[in-house]
Amino acid sequence: MKMIFGLLLAGLFFTQSLPGEVFGASEETIQSQADRWYRQRLQKFQQVEPYNQRRLERDLLQLEEGFEEQRHFNYHGLYPQFGTISTGSSLAAGVRYWRPNLFGSILDLQSSAAYSLNGYQQYTLQFGKIPQGPPGFFLRSSNFRSTSQFEKVPRKSGELFLYADLRYRDFPQEDFFGLGPQSREEDRTDFELKEADYEVVVGYQFNPRLRTDVRAGFLQVDIEPGTDGRFPATQELFNDAAAPGLTEQPNFFRLGPSLLFDYRDRPGNPHRGGMLGFSFGRYEDLDGNAFDFNRFAINARHYLPLGATSRVLAVQFFTSLDDADDAGQVPFYFQETLGGTDTLRGFDSFRFRDTNVLYFSAEYRWEPVSAVEFALFYDTGKVFADRSDFDFHDLENTFGFGVRLKTPNAVIFRADVGRSPEDTQIYFRFASSF
Numbered sequence: 072m073k074m075i076f077g078l079l080l081a082g083l084f085f086t087q088s089l090p091g092e093v094f095g096a097s098e099e100t101i102q103s104q105a106d107r108w109y110r111q112r113l114q115k116f117q118q119v120e121p122y123n124q125r126r127l128e129r130d131l132l133q134l135e136e137g138f139e140e141q142r143h144f145n146y147h148g149l150y151p152q153f154g155t156i157s158t159g160s161s162l163a164a165g166v167r168y169w170r171p172n173l174f175g176s177i178l179d180l181q182s183s184a185a186y187s188l189n190g191y192q193q194y195t196l197q198f199g200k201i202p203q204g205p206p207g208f209f210l211r212s213s214n215f216r217s218t219s220q221f222e223k224v225p226r227k228s229g230e231l232f233l234y235a236d237l238r239y240r241d242f243p244q245e246d247f248f249g250l251g252p253q254s255r256e257e258d259r260t261d262f263e264l265k266e267a268d269y270e271v272v273v274g275y276q277f278n279p280r281l282r283t284d285v286r287a288g289f290l291q292v293d294i295e296p297g298t299d300g301r302f303p304a305t306q307e308l309f310n311d312a313a314a315p316g317l318t319e320q321p322n323f324f325r326l327g328p329s330l331l332f333d334y335r336d337r338p339g340n341p342h343r344g345g346m347l348g349f350s351f352g353r354y355e356d357l358d359g360n361a362f363d364f365n366r367f368a369i370n371a372r373h374y375l376p377l378g379a380t381s382r383v384l385a386v387q388f389f390t391s392l393d394d395a396d397d398a399g400q401v402p403f404y405f406q407e408t409l410g411g412t413d414t415l416r417g418f419d420s421f422r423f424r425d426t427n428v429l430y431f432s433a434e435y436r437w438e439p440v441s442a443v444e445f446a447l448f449y450d451t452g453k454v455f456a457d458r459s460d461f462d463f464h465d466l467e468n469t470f471g472f473g474v475r476l477k478t479p480n481a482v483i484f485r486a487d488v489g490r491s492p493e494d495t496q497i498y499f500r501f502a503s504s505f
């Protein structure tokens with residue numbers, strides 16, 4: 072009975088949908104009506120005008136194409152680079168040398184040097200089977216020490232990589248406000264961080280989405296008074312009790328495995344998918360046992376298209392937990408921070424610092440054209456010393472909006488305006504937020 076009733080309804084709808092002059096008309100009349108409809112569709116098709124691209128859209132597409140070409144420009148293996156070395160470095164310029172398959176072997180050689188307007192310096196050298204392609208036009212930088220190993224690498228299944236990784240950096244104006252969530256904005260100081268890393272990295276790319284690696288090597292750190300004349304040196308306002316490791320810095324041995332599951336559609340400019348990374352680090356004080364500690368970190372991201380891929384909800388979760396050995400401490404210069412261009416964008420860079428960090432960020436992203444993106448964001452998080460405070464109480468909150476210039480595979484430049492209870496901050500960066 073239900074089937075018969077449905078057929079009757081369908082027949083009624085069909086007869087009502089046909090024009091009156093067709094239903095019940097002769098074959099000659101039906102043919103004449105069909106010819107008239109065909110002529111009307113043909114006339115409408117002939118009147119369709121080609122899409123007239125607006126000047127702004129045309130200029131942005133030309134800019135996008137120009138950056139795509141510039142990203143791979145090189146002269147005998149030398150790649151010019153531009154951007155920021157780290158949060159607080161200001162604009163920097165550099166050069167990177169890339170020589171794959173050295174002398175016809177499977178070994179690669181890569182080195183770089185960069186210098187910023189604020190006197191920040193960074194030098195790197197990698198030699199061996201390196202899991203990455205030619206350098207891009209923009210300098211790499213990350214505010215998360217624990218997530219630096221989660222950078223994009225080529226997705227080649229079954230690839231084993233093994234290389235030496237040597238790095239030296241001199242950051243002369245690193246901000247320090249004190250430890251913990253109760254640190255005060257008026258206690259802002261600065262210090263100079265000099266660090267040399269000598270490590271070996273071995274890893275394996277299981278498939279296009281899954282890889283693992285282990286880093287092992289030595290770290291040398293030197294802390295000196297900062298060079299920013301606007302603020303006192305950290306050594307003038309704080310001591311070892313308030314900033315562990317301020318007066319003496321031992322050498323360290325570091326051993327750390329990491330695991331990355333990356334299912335983003337385009338890691339440099341994702342619109343769907345996500346990423347999940349785990350890392351563990353063991354830091355051994357080679358001059359004693361005052362600063363032995365372990366670090367465990369998780370970084371999770373997901374990108375959800377809202378109907379079309381031009382509208383995306385992007386979310387990120389990050390936590391880093393440090394566990395010092397008995398009677399040991401975590402040096403203040405190794406502790407994770409919140410605040411700045413990558414986290415809590417309404418606060419000063421490195422505004423909050425402690426042995427444990429909890430952070431969450433969400434962005435609504437909209438692309439009116441493929442080369443431009445607008446974003447509304449909300450950041451929240453906190454630092455804490457006691458593991459029992461791992462909860463969602465007493466969080467610091469910021470919100471704001473941003474504009475990004477992009478190519479299909481990378482964010483070229485972004486400007487973010489963030490608001491917090493302390494201030495309004497404007498940050499510029501030659502990299503994506505996450």
